[in-house]
Amino acid sequence: MSAIASSKAVTVTVNGVEYEREVEARKLLIHFVRDDLDLTGSHIGCDTGNCGACSMIVDGQLVKSCMLLAVQADGASIETVEGLAEDGELTALQQSFSDHHALQCGYCTPGMLMSATALLRTNPNPTDEQIKKALQGNICRCTGYWNIFEAVKAVGS
Amino acid sequence: MSDSTTIAPDRVEVQAPQKQWQGQSVPRKEDKRLTQGQGVFVDDIKRHGMGYIHFVRSPYAHAHITSIDVSKAEEIKGVYGTLTGEEVASLTDPFFQLATPPGAHLKDYALALGKVRYVGEAVVAVVAETRELARDASELVEVEYEPLAAVVDARNAQDDGVPVLHDDAGSNMMWESVYEWGDLDAAFAEADRIVKIKELHFHRFNSTPLECDGALVEFNRGTGQWTIHTNNQFPGFAQIMMGPALHCGLDKLRFVTQDIGGGFGNKITSHPQLVACCLLARKLNRPVQWTEWRTDFHLSMSHGNERWFQDTEVAVKNDGTLLGFRTKALDDAGAWLRYEPLGGVIWAQVTPGVYKWRNIRLEFTQVATNKAPCSPNRGYSRMQHLWFTERVIDIVAHELELDPVEVRKRNYIKTEDMPYETPNGCIYDSGDYSRMLDIALELIGWKDAAARKKEAASRGKLLGIGIGSTLDSGTNNFGQSRMINPELQFSGNNEVATVKLDVFGEIVVTLGTTPQGQGHETTAAQVVADILGCSMDDVYVRAGHDSYWNSHAGFSGTYASQFAVTGLSAVKGATDMLAEQIKRLGSVILGGVPVDALELADGTVRIKDNPEAALPFMACGAIINANNAGLPEDLDVTLNCRYVYRPPFEVPDVEKKFGNLTLTYAAQIHAAVVEIDPETGHYEIVDYAAVDDCGIRIHPQIVEGQVMGATAQALGAVVHEAFEYDEDGNLLTPNFYDYHVPHALDMPPLQTGYIESPSPFTPLGTKGMGEGGGAGIHSVCAAVQDAMRGHGDAIVYDSWNPYKRVWEMLQHPEKTRALVEVVDA
Structure with missing residues (x-):
């Protein structure tokens, strides 16, 4: 094999905790977070960046973490679904998802919550259209989105 | 009512719920963990020293395998081992087949043996230290193929000269049967008109749960017992398939699950992959983990049954009274019978749909094609049949210039006739379809239909209103499997x-x-x-x-x-x-x-x-x-x-194909309003109502959630979703780029309504409900056809109506009209 390094030391901060790991160069950020850091709240639903189940907030920006290599996140501050609730106390958005039955199997929910969290941070009073656009990158196969929309709207208004 | 021998289940005393907890939409216990990312799904489970499995899959729809060489993959550091079809065949028996011959002769193993029969069929499994390495090493597995012509259209599968998928079966016909109840000759003699429909097609899709299949399997050498952490949704069936294949008792197969990321029937037939996992865990003496890629799911897992309805004839009176029908159902099972041919009888749970049809003949034929194997998908086999009955109603109504609402109401089974015995002995427990239809029509503003059509026309749009009336039959009597194969020893539930x-x-x-x-x-x-x-x-x-x-x-x-x-x-x-x-x-x-x-x-x-x-x-x-x-x-x-x-069931009469096949019949009446842009065929669903009756509701919010989710899946299926194959058998929609599932912006305004008709046969008055009748597909098909009335009068002949098809129907309505003929009886 060539002398090109196939792995690299990476340091990231996830939900306020710093991690340093040696990472295969080709490893996706989502696999790094799930497999190497054991933070399995973020999920994988496709191979192509369509489904949004892996959505995280990286340096303040919403990203699909399957579209990023782990090495690209070196030095980044990352927020995942595990960082939302504090001491088991659900955020208003998490509680609203439960109140509105905005989840069934719960597989898409972490990504949905991160997308909606990112929306409400930048736009605390979104219009109906803005909510739908903000959720457009997240696929849910259980709910038909109606209740997810209502859950976000209830927190936004 | 026929003078049959079916016995309705005894009525049980339904205890009125105390309305303390039951009947209330209390917060779900599951939500606290699931909203915090604390669920445990199959890919979340890890074990020390586990290996990751990657399947090498066929690039051909149909080919002989001439050689397999795994040596280069096995040489790589970190690769733990491989598994080939020949090894599988030496270690296991083929899976038990439900069919009678010729389908009974299929030799189905966990990996392809000697031949591949669809693109994406698993040929070799590679296990390595990491997911990435397993995938890389798979690229080094060398498989030589000798391609064969592919069978992709079920209608040609039995033609002379068409390649045969399974030499053991001798032909591509897998299973067939003729169902006939009542007196067809009398019905057609009594008819004023006969409506003939040459061909209707229910397309291939599935529910694409967001979590794909997977497993983590451990083998205990001392006890010979496997622990299978998996998201398989029917472990009882998987055990029955896997135990004989692996030569072990069923207690050696321990199934464990916590959270499952959606199933919809699509996670029932993962037993071939689970057997591969079991063999590898034993061979390599380490835990092995398999997580299916999205592309692999689309290529290989549990497609919904594709079905053609050919040479349909409907006996009808001038006032729209339906007397009976004849049709030929041609079912495309894909390459293997993994749960099939059960679809060949499951449809019969709802033989007359929601209508009083007493005289019915259906010739059912299932064939194999070079496509992914079919397995249950929400509404399994009944959705296809209910789509057919709803299409028939609208075609009859339009061709006889009757109101589809009136034809439905005239022919709906009446609430006062419940419990109602269908021509084939099923007992519809309770319900009031006319009342549900009234609620649905009110929710979408039916009384203003004429004015709305006019208003839409003033904007250059074609407005149509359509109804979908369906049932979700629940709690199977597994005795119905004996109509597929009298030797099967299943019954009840x-x-x-x-x-x-x-x-x-x-x-x-x-x-x-x-x-x-x-x-x-x-x-x-x-x-x-x-x-x-x-x-x-x-x-x-x-x-x-x-x-x-x-x-x-x-x-x-x-x-x-x-x-x-x-x-x-x-x-x-x-x-x-x-x-x-x-x-x-x-x-x-x-x-x-x-x-x-x-x-x-x-x-x-x-x-x-x-x-x-x-x-x-x-x-x-x-x-x-x-x-x-x-x-x-x-x-x-x-x-x-x-x-x-244990639900109260009798073994059905296999000779007469007669008996109660399910215990409860939840009903769904949906109404859709669509607006078509005739310039492009693009259409929008501008109003939608879903009215549901699943008996006593323990948790109304959960019930409504099922109704909403099933509606969304149906709307996705009718407008966008299809597993389309090209003539060489390549799947054209192997991922979420090409297979468009609805997004938040795609959803129409939705209103829901309900009635509660307690089931007299269940202890809590409840009915099973997943609301898989596909009412959304049927109502949109009906609405699109209604919108085209007076604009060429095209017939909606397919369950998949993307905008391009609607445009084609508007451009060339005569092509679809050629499918229908009305003759005086």
């Missing part, structure tokens, strides 16, 4: 629950089911809390499924719309037993008061007339489990109760 009171008073419930978002922990706790007179918060329902919990029966699982009947009836049965035991213990401890004088309330057993004399559950649990000296010898109380619910 069952489900288990256990409820116990532990040493510190903790109420613990275990279920046999494998929920995938249906909220079983919540609804089970509602039932338990009402019976025990305690808070739901005091009831702990174990998450998920473990076949070693002793709450597992042969038909355990979550599939086919049955939990509210089978699961909750088992919970009720076990809790009633526990309540009775608590009272008997209370009777002793409280000084010999009669059991009848006691009640359960506020987490205690107490004397009705003297509530101060109360024994807390905690004391009950402590006495029986840890402080039992001095109790009467004959006090048979364990406070650990197991109950198996």
